[in-house]
Amino acid sequence: MRIDELKLVNRPGPTPDVHGDRADGSPIRSGRGPGWPARRPTRPRPVMKMLRVLRQGALGLAVLALAACSPDDETAGDTQLKAQALQIVGQMSTRDKIGQKIMMAFRYWCEPPANANCTDRMTVLPAAAAGALRDHRIGGVILFANNLVSIDQINRLTAQIVAAAPVGMLIGVDEEGGNVFRLPRGSATSFPGSMALGAAYLGTADAALAYDQGHVLASELAAVGMNVNFAPVVDVNSNPLNPVINVRAYGDDPDMVGLLGRGMARGMAHAGVISAFKHFPGHGDAATDSHYGLPRVDKSRADAYATDLAPYRASIDLGEAPEMIMTAHIQYPSLDETRIATRTGEPILVPATMSRKIQHDLLRGELGYRGVTVSDALDMDAIANHFDPDQAVINLFRADVDIALMPVEFRTADQAGRLGALIDRVVAALDAGTLSQAELDASVARIVQMKLRYGIVPNAPRPQTSAAVSIGSPSHRAVEQRIAQASITLLRNRGATLPLNAPQRPVFIMTPWGEQAQGMRRRFAELGYGAVTGAKLAETSWAEQQRLIDAADIVILGTLSSGPSPVERNGDPRSQCADEHRRGASARCAARRRSGIARHGGQASRGRRAWARLPGLQRRGRRAGGARGAAHAADRRAQRSAADALRDGVCQGEGQDRHPRIAARAIRCAFVRRRGRCDGRRLCVLRL
Known part of the structure; x- marks a missing residue:
C-alpha cells in the first residue's frame, strides 16, 4: 500500500490534500507574493528518535507498532512518521478526529453546588474534566498560571492529564518570558521579556542568547511534563501604542524578529518542546487589545509582505519553519476583504483566524508551510463578541486551521455536556458538506505526525532530569542574568x-x-x-x-500600568471584571469591554503610553x-x-x-x- 493511500485506510474517496483549493475554489498556484525571492531548498526538519510503542484500543485502533526513526536519516524518518500518522488517522472515527483538533483549558473549577461562573483555581484535574478528555479523545490542554502553584503540584497535574488521555496529549502553556509567564516565578527561570532580548542582541550581536533562552524555558517545561510552548512572539511591533504586543515583541525590525524567533524555537526543539510562532499574519501594528475587541490592521499588501509576514517567510524559506503557528484575531483587509456573518447575521470583515485566504491560500499555499496551525484563544472578545463557540470553530476549520484553542469552557461537572454538543455540531457541518472530510483527515494527520515526532504517545517516559534539579538551576539563572544585564x-x-x-x-x-x-x-x-x-x-x-x-x-x-493586559493576567479577559465586581465597578468594566477598551492606570489602552x-x-x-x-x-x-x-x-x-x-x-x-x-x-x- 502506498503512503498516500494509508491516510484513507477503510475510507473511500479522494486523497486528502494539504494544499487543496483557494477560498474561491480555484487551485493554488505556485506563484509568490509581491517582493518574494525565489524559494530556497527546504531542509528537512530534525526527526526525534522514537521509542517503539505498543498501544491497544486507543481510538479504537488495532495494535500499533511505532518503529524507531534515526536522526541520521531525516528524510526517511519523516516519511515513516507520515506513513504512521496517516495509518492512525485512517482508523479514527470522525468524532475522534474532531477531538484531536481541540485544545481545552480548565482555568477554574468548582464542585457542586457551585456558581456557573466560579473562579476557584483548578490545580487538580477533576473527574468530570478527565472524563471529558478521555471520552472525546481531546488532543490537548493549555494551562495557565492559576493552574500552576508549585513544581510538585504541576508534575502531579500534568501526570493526571496524561493519564486521562488514551492518545498522546499536547500540554501547552504561554511561557514567553517577561510579563507573560506561567510557571511559579519563585521557582522557575522566568527571563526578561522579548523586547529586552532584542535589546540584548542589539547590544551584543549574540544571536545565541535567543537559543539559550528557548532551551532553558523548554527544559524547565519538559521537566514538569509540558510539551508545547506558545512562543516565541514574532510580531513586528511597528505600532509603539500597541496595547497587547508591545514589549512582548523583539522589536520592529523584521529581520531581527525572525532571527531571534528562529533561535528561540530551535532551542526549545532541542529540549524536546514544540514551539509556536505567533500571531499570524502579524499583530504588531494593532491598536486594540484583541482580548477586548477586534483589531484592524490597515497596512498595504506590500507593507504586510515587507514587515508582518517577513519573519514567517524567512523561516520557511530557510527550512527552519516552526512546528506550530498561532493565528491572530485581527482584521487585515489588504490580505482578505471577505465579509463573514456574525451570530446576529451582521456581516463583518473576516478575522484572520477565520480567513481561508490568509490561513490556507497564503500560509500553506504561497509560503509553503507544512506544519500545524492553532488558533489564538477563542474565548477572547475579538471572537467571542461576534460568534457562538460552534460557529467560531466551524469557521476556523473551514479556513484550514488545525487546532481550535479553548473553543468552549466549562467550570463545573454539569457543564461538561458543552464539549460533546460542540463536537456534534462540527459532525453535522461535515455531514452537510460545510466542512471537508479530506481536509479534516489531512489536518489530523499533521497533528498526529507532530506528536509522533516529539514522542507524545501513550506511556511515553517522563524526562529523566529531576524537576527540582533543573528548574531554576544556577546554570539557568546565569543565562537569565546574562540576558538581563545585556539588555x-x-x-x-x-x-x-x-x-x-x-x-x-x-x-x-x-x-x-x-x-x-x-x-x-x-x-x-x-x-x-x-x-x-x-x-x-x-x-x-x-x-x-x-x-x-x-x-x-x-x-x-x-x-x-496598574491594569495589565489579560494575556499578562492569566489570559482571561474577564478576570479584571471579576476583580472590579468585588470593588463595585463591574458596570464600568463591562462598558469598557463592550467598547473594546481596556483601562491601564487611568488611560485607555488604545492610547496607552x-x-x-x-x-x-x-x-x-x-x-x-x-x-x-x-x-x-x-x-x-x-x-x-x-x-x-x-x-x-x-x-x-x-x-x-x-x-x-x-x-x-x-x-x-x-x-x-x-x-x-x-x-x-x-x-x-x-x-x-
Missing part, C-alpha cells in the same frame, strides 16, 4: 550623569513594589552610597513624592518579582543589576543612535522639573 540600554546621558560614581550624592528610588526599591537600596549601600531613600509608588502621596525628589540629586523612578529607561533592567526586576509582595532571588539579582548599571554606566554612547530599532520607541528619559524648569537631575521612567 540594559542607555539612550541619552546629558550632563554625564552616568556612571554615577558619586557616593556622596543623595539618591531617591521609587518603584511600583517596595521590594524593588529596597533591593536597589541594599545594592547601593554595598557600593558605598549612604544617602539612599526608597518608596513604593502607590503608597507615597504626591506631596511626599515632591519632598523626596526635592531632597535628592539623583531620582530613579520605575512605572508600570508608558515610557522606559533601561528596558531589560527595572522591567526585569518587576517581572521577576512575581506576585505582589513576593521578593525572591531573581528579583534581587535584577535590582543588583540596576544599581550596578547606574554606577558603572555599562552602555557607552548615545542610545538613540546605538539602538534605533528598539530603544527609540521603548525608552524616554526626562528631566525632573522643579518650579517649571529643569534642574539638571534626571527622571528615568521605565516602560512596562
Whole structure:
C-alpha cells in the first residue's frame, strides 16, 4: 500500500490534500507574493528518535507498532512518521478526529453546588474534566498560571492529564518570558521579556542568547511534563501604542524578529518542546487589545509582505519553519476583504483566524508551510463578541486551521455536556458538506505526525532530569542574568550623569513594589552610597513624592500600568471584571469591554503610553518579582543589576543612535522639573 493511500485506510474517496483549493475554489498556484525571492531548498526538519510503542484500543485502533526513526536519516524518518500518522488517522472515527483538533483549558473549577461562573483555581484535574478528555479523545490542554502553584503540584497535574488521555496529549502553556509567564516565578527561570532580548542582541550581536533562552524555558517545561510552548512572539511591533504586543515583541525590525524567533524555537526543539510562532499574519501594528475587541490592521499588501509576514517567510524559506503557528484575531483587509456573518447575521470583515485566504491560500499555499496551525484563544472578545463557540470553530476549520484553542469552557461537572454538543455540531457541518472530510483527515494527520515526532504517545517516559534539579538551576539563572544585564540600554546621558560614581550624592528610588526599591537600596549601600531613600509608588502621596525628589540629586523612578493586559493576567479577559465586581465597578468594566477598551492606570489602552529607561533592567526586576509582595532571588539579582548599571554606566554612547530599532520607541528619559524648569537631575521612567 502506498503512503498516500494509508491516510484513507477503510475510507473511500479522494486523497486528502494539504494544499487543496483557494477560498474561491480555484487551485493554488505556485506563484509568490509581491517582493518574494525565489524559494530556497527546504531542509528537512530534525526527526526525534522514537521509542517503539505498543498501544491497544486507543481510538479504537488495532495494535500499533511505532518503529524507531534515526536522526541520521531525516528524510526517511519523516516519511515513516507520515506513513504512521496517516495509518492512525485512517482508523479514527470522525468524532475522534474532531477531538484531536481541540485544545481545552480548565482555568477554574468548582464542585457542586457551585456558581456557573466560579473562579476557584483548578490545580487538580477533576473527574468530570478527565472524563471529558478521555471520552472525546481531546488532543490537548493549555494551562495557565492559576493552574500552576508549585513544581510538585504541576508534575502531579500534568501526570493526571496524561493519564486521562488514551492518545498522546499536547500540554501547552504561554511561557514567553517577561510579563507573560506561567510557571511559579519563585521557582522557575522566568527571563526578561522579548523586547529586552532584542535589546540584548542589539547590544551584543549574540544571536545565541535567543537559543539559550528557548532551551532553558523548554527544559524547565519538559521537566514538569509540558510539551508545547506558545512562543516565541514574532510580531513586528511597528505600532509603539500597541496595547497587547508591545514589549512582548523583539522589536520592529523584521529581520531581527525572525532571527531571534528562529533561535528561540530551535532551542526549545532541542529540549524536546514544540514551539509556536505567533500571531499570524502579524499583530504588531494593532491598536486594540484583541482580548477586548477586534483589531484592524490597515497596512498595504506590500507593507504586510515587507514587515508582518517577513519573519514567517524567512523561516520557511530557510527550512527552519516552526512546528506550530498561532493565528491572530485581527482584521487585515489588504490580505482578505471577505465579509463573514456574525451570530446576529451582521456581516463583518473576516478575522484572520477565520480567513481561508490568509490561513490556507497564503500560509500553506504561497509560503509553503507544512506544519500545524492553532488558533489564538477563542474565548477572547475579538471572537467571542461576534460568534457562538460552534460557529467560531466551524469557521476556523473551514479556513484550514488545525487546532481550535479553548473553543468552549466549562467550570463545573454539569457543564461538561458543552464539549460533546460542540463536537456534534462540527459532525453535522461535515455531514452537510460545510466542512471537508479530506481536509479534516489531512489536518489530523499533521497533528498526529507532530506528536509522533516529539514522542507524545501513550506511556511515553517522563524526562529523566529531576524537576527540582533543573528548574531554576544556577546554570539557568546565569543565562537569565546574562540576558538581563545585556539588555540594559542607555539612550541619552546629558550632563554625564552616568556612571554615577558619586557616593556622596543623595539618591531617591521609587518603584511600583517596595521590594524593588529596597533591593536597589541594599545594592547601593554595598557600593558605598549612604544617602539612599526608597518608596513604593502607590503608597507615597504626591506631596511626599515632591519632598523626596526635592531632597535628592539623583531620582530613579520605575512605572508600570496598574491594569495589565489579560494575556499578562492569566489570559482571561474577564478576570479584571471579576476583580472590579468585588470593588463595585463591574458596570464600568463591562462598558469598557463592550467598547473594546481596556483601562491601564487611568488611560485607555488604545492610547496607552508608558515610557522606559533601561528596558531589560527595572522591567526585569518587576517581572521577576512575581506576585505582589513576593521578593525572591531573581528579583534581587535584577535590582543588583540596576544599581550596578547606574554606577558603572555599562552602555557607552548615545542610545538613540546605538539602538534605533528598539530603544527609540521603548525608552524616554526626562528631566525632573522643579518650579517649571529643569534642574539638571534626571527622571528615568521605565516602560512596562
